[in-house]
Amino acid sequence: MNNIVIWGIIGAGLLIIIVCAIIRTQKDIERINVTLNKIAKQVGVQDTVTNELKSLILDGKKIEAIKKYRMVTGLGLLEAKEYVDSLCEKELK
Structure with missing residues (x-):
């Protein structure tokens, strides 16, 4: 071979x-x-990360929220996007 x-x-x-x-x-x-x-x-313990993500979402900075969540958790892009999307849905309700 x-x-x-x-x-x-x-x-x-x-x-x-x-x-x-x-x-x-x-x-x-x-x-x-x-x-x-x-x-x-x-x-x-207060969840300051989620509060910060919600603030970014409300400011129209969804991509920054995804980046922040990835940095804090070490998760991949898809998982972070799904989490931020779930926060977006909760904020709309």
């Missing part, structure tokens, strides 16, 4: 392993954030 093919297969395998590790880490972070939010709610 050609060396290039072998190295290509090894590279593809490593890439798959790295992508799986990244996905697993993102899911772990999401689970930890959910747990921390539950603990904070029980202890009575």
Whole structure:
């Protein structure tokens, strides 16, 4: 077998392993954030991030709200957008 093919297969395998590790880490972070939010709610810690996001949404800065939520939580773009969209729906009601 050609060396290039072998190295290509090894590279593809490593890439798959790295992508799986990244996905697993993102899911772990999401689970930890959910747990921390539950603990904070029980202890009575004010959710200043959500209040700040709502303020950005009301100011018409939805993209900035998504960026802020991603920065704070470490979540991906899709998850952050879905969360901010859910806040938008709550604000409209």
